Amino acid sequence: MPMPSKPPPPLPTRDGVSASxxxxxxxxxxNALEFLCDYFPEVSLETWTERMQxxxxxxxxxxFLSPISQIKRGxxxxxxxxxxNEIKIPFCEHILFQDEHLLVVDKPHFLPVTPGGGYLRETLLVRLKRRTQIDHLTPLHRLDRETAGIMLFSKQVQSRGAYQVLFQHQQIDKTYHALAPHLDHVSFPLQKKSRLVEGxxxxxxQEVPGEANSETQIHLLERRGAFSMYELRPRTGKKHQLRVHLASLGAPIINDTFYPIALPHGSDDFEKPLKLLAKSIAFTDPITGESRHFESQLTL
Structure with a gap:
């Protein structure tokens, strides 16, 4: 039986960090202590006891629970x-725009959008919550940790759904820039379509045979010696879509640690960011009816 949806958190946001x-x-x-130690074996008994205290x-x-508090299913x-010892990300985000409903940010390379894995305070969401004091700030879309550029956040619970619908119905025009090897024998613009699945x-x-579920329009912007600047316009939003599509054409994005070959975890080099930038985003605002266009101030 599936668990019900998350109830409102009784613990307040603390220094930008919401309760898990x-x-x-x-x-x-x-008791509660035995459950927590069993469910989270990487966290010590002493740590859980201290948190309860x-x-x-x-x-x-x-x-509030003590180590001997009784618990039950549900x-x-x-x-x-x-x-x-969370790794510090030595790059700053920049707020580009905000109104009653939206907050638009330039995200730096290497900074995750939301907490997960080995990242908590060094995430865009927690940094922004701490900075704006908006507990219910919520990202409206995804952006890989390695990718820099435009991110949209919802500031209002009441209007959030209207903006989420735009992304769900592909009513958002997103443009990316990527620096990758020049493709001599490819004619542009190019429509790249393929079927992407978890590898x-x-x-x-990875790409596999079958009906395409991903599509990217690729334009050549300029030649830079052995490399070229490409403009990428995704028509779908599959994970790592742009990175896979360029790599499959023989032009893996510079400093990509996943494609065409995945390097070991923890191989970040802050001197070598992925040359992929979420350059702009445009849409018709569902609340005001205005045409919105936001552009990253970052460059590759």
Missing amino acids: FVWVPEGYWE KREVCDSNGH MCLFYYREIP PQFFVM
Whole structure:
């Protein structure tokens, strides 16, 4: 049976970090401490005990839990996630525009949009929550950690759905710039279509035979010696779509650590950012009816 949707968090946002949560599944645990240690084996018993002593673990009603608190299936437990020795990202985001409903940001390379894995405070969302003090700030679309450029955030719960519909119905015009090897024997503009699926290697996509589920329009902007600047206009939004499409044409984006060959995890080199930039985004505002166009101030 699927768990219900997340209830409102009883723990406040702390320094830009919202409380994480976990649903208690079917099973038996003597108490809350035993469950948390079993469910999160990478977090020590001492750490969970300390969090409980600091009143940082509670149920959905805001009742703080002690190590011996009883739990049962279907309970939702809230807690503050922590990452010791989190890697610092030495690049800053820049707010380009904001009104009552939207916040538009230039995201730097290497900065994740949302918390996950080894990143929490060093994410665009947490940085912006801390900076704006807007607890319910929410990203409206995805952007790879390695990619820089335009990101849109919703500031209002009430209007969020109207903007999300634009992305779901592909009513957003997105343009990317990429620096990659020059393709001598390709005529531009080019419509690249293929079927993308999850590859056998973690987080890597691959092209396979079958009906196309991804499409990118590729234009040649300028030649730079052995490389060229390409303008990419995705018609679909598959994960890593632009990176896979260029790599499959024989022009992997400069400094791509996934395509055509995935390098070991943790191989970031801050001196060698992926040469991919979300350059602009345009749409008709569903609230005001205005034509919106936002352009990154970054360049490759």
